[in-house]
Amino acid sequence: MEVDVLIRKGELSDASSLAALSIEVWLGTYIREGISGFFADHAFREFATERLRSRIADRQRTILVSQNVVGIDGMIELVASAVAPVADCSDVEIATLYVQPRHQGTGRGLALPNAGLDSARSSGHSRVWLAVNAKNTDAIAFYQRQSFQKAGETHYEIEDQRYLNYVMRRDL
Numbered sequence: 001m002e003v004d005v006l007i008r009k010g011e012l013s014d015a016s017s018l019a020a021l022s023i024e025v026w027l028g029t030y031i032r033e034g035i036s037g038f039f040a041d042h043a044f045r046e047f048a049t050e051r052l053r054s055r056i057a058d059r060q061r062t063i064l065v066s067q068n069v070v071g072i073d074g075m076i077e078l079v080a081s082a083v084a085p086v087a088d089c090s091d092v093e094i095a096t097l098y099v100q101p102r103h104q105g106t107g108r109g110l111a112l113p114n115a116g117l118d119s120a121r122s123s124g125h126s127r128v129w130l131a132v133n134a135k136n137t138d139a140i141a142f143y144q145r146q147s148f149q150k151a152g153e154t155h156y157e158i159e160d161q162r163y164l165n166y167v168m169r170r171d172l
Helices: 012-029 037-046 049-057 108-122 137-143
Strands: 004-010 061-067 071-081 093-099 127-133 149-158 160-170
Touching: 004 108, 004 149, 012 037, 012 049, 012 071, 012 093, 037 149, 049 061, 061 108, 061 137, 071 108, 093 108, 127 137, 127 149, 137 160
Parallel strands: 093 127
Antiparallel strands: 004 061, 061 071, 071 093, 127 160, 149 160
């Protein structure tokens, strides 16, 4: 069921909602065999409200949110001046694209990246890149349907653990 999607710029007052959204989506996507202290500690550090507040305030970042009548149900975060881990990528990274699972399939997963791409384009950029977990086949297929192409590989690191990610890029 597709609905009208309100996309707006993230505000400092959204930090706790974005922290909760991030924890929900990250744990639901990547932690499938039970939540260990290792991953719980990482999620609480990475997605702490104060950390999200700092990211919202950072002028190198653009955070856009999708909102329904109750609250935030998705977000996209772009980072300008991001150094890509592989050649032939721009300096604009899509660092985060999260939509609550119960709101997937409602148009948010398309509206958020489209708004982010429009933002990057209007800032004079001609390409964006992102990293996606190599085991997240649904996300990889989604990005490929949105004209992203694999550009190389990198790793997401948590302490001494490394997880293979694909770097994908798209011309605007």
